[in-house]
Amino acid sequence: MMLSLTEAMSYVSDKLQVEELSHKLQHEKLLLLNEITRSFLERVPFNNIRTLSIPVEQRRKPSQEEIKMDGLSTHGGTCYTQNTFMHFLLKALGYTVHFVASQVMSPNDHVINVVQNVEKEGDRFLVEVGCGYPTFQAIPLDFKDESAIYRFSFNTFKFVRMDDDVIVCMHRHKGLQPEVHPNTKVQDDGWRKFYEFNLTPRDIGYFSQRMDHSYTVQGATPFLVSLRVIMFPGGKAACIKNATLLIEGDDNGLHPVSLNGIDEIKAAILKHYPQMEESKIDAALITLKSVLEEK
Numbered sequence: 001m002m003l004s005l006t007e008a009m010s011y012v013s014d015k016l017q018v019e020e021l022s023h024k025l026q027h028e029k030l031l032l033l034n035e036i037t038r039s040f041l042e043r044v045p046f047n048n049i050r051t052l053s054i055p056v057e058q059r060r061k062p063s064q065e066e067i068k069m070d071g072l073s074t075h076g077g078t079c080y081t082q083n084t085f086m087h088f089l090l091k092a093l094g095y096t097v098h099f100v101a102s103q104v105m106s107p108n109d110h111v112i113n114v115v116q117n118v119e120k121e122g123d124r125f126l127v128e129v130g131c132g133y134p135t136f137q138a139i140p141l142d143f144k145d146e147s148a149i150y151r152f153s154f155n156t157f158k159f160v161r162m163d164d165d166v167i168v169c170m171h172r173h174k175g176l177q178p179e180v181h182p183n184t185k186v187q188d189d190g191w192r193k194f195y196e197f198n199l200t201p202r203d204i205g206y207f208s209q210r211m212d213h214s215y216t217v218q219g220a221t222p223f224l225v226s227l228r229v230i231m232f233p234g235g236k237a238a239c240i241k242n243a244t245l246l247i248e249g250d251d252n253g254l255h256p257v258s259l260n261g262i263d264e265i266k267a268a269i270l271k272h273y274p275q276m277e278e279s280k281i282d283a284a285l286i287t288l289k290s291v292l293e294e295k
């Protein structure tokens with residue numbers, strides 16, 4: 001997938017509503033990177049509606065053109081779509097960016113980006129827009145042992161360096177608990193491992209086999225059998241998890257509202273994520289209805 005500079009500039013200005021783009025590209029690249037990251041999370045939902053809308057026997061990882069289409073339309077997707085689109089968006093804008101491999105449940109099951117040479121030669125920043133736990137800014141990776149503690153929306157997190165190449169993301173937050181490896185333990189101080197990543201640069205082809213698995217093998221991820229949609233308008237979470245709507249309050253907690261039946265779920269999706277394509281919502285809800293009836 002390629003984005004032209006014209007497409008990238010138009011997207012950031014019009015869809016992400018970032019102002020003074022040309023000036024920031026020349027003189028304030030870190031500020032711009034942070035604004036793009038936050039605005040994307042505020043406007044492009046992490047969701048698995050496309051996946052659920054496809055019959056099981058026809059499922060596959062999205063093509064590069066589908067990723068481009070879902071990014072430009074702000075329909076969004078899961079980690080592979082979100083972070084792949086962000087990669088090529090930043091690349092088109094002139095950032096030095098590379099994919100790195102991450103592990104949530106199993107090796108290489110999560111794709112994220114590292115951006116280099118933003119403020120000075122050799123600096124590195126994590127850009128993560130591909131999960132439901134928000135990272136509203138580019139995270140500097142020049143810390144020695146542990147990063148600062150970040151608090152965004154309901155999520156509190158930090159990073160711990162294991163060695164020169166491996167970094168672990170630790171979470172401590174209100175509400176949704178991340179779906180992680182079942183052997184992951186909560187530490188006495190409340191922190192738990194969410195994912196780890198290796199700073200070795202990878203190309204998109206490195207993830208092909210694992211992503212094929214994630215989109216086709218039942219049980220590989222919860223996103224094949226469970227509806228997930230989350231976005232952060234104004235920095236506050238609006239999340240749908242199956243038949244529950246979770247709205248972030250002023251206390252940064254997630255407050256649940258039960259949705260009674262498919263019609264209420266559809267209405268909630270259209271209300272909170274109006275850019276979503278109704279035909280795909282309908283197809284996804286057929287799958288969800290069958291899953292919920294089996295429980």
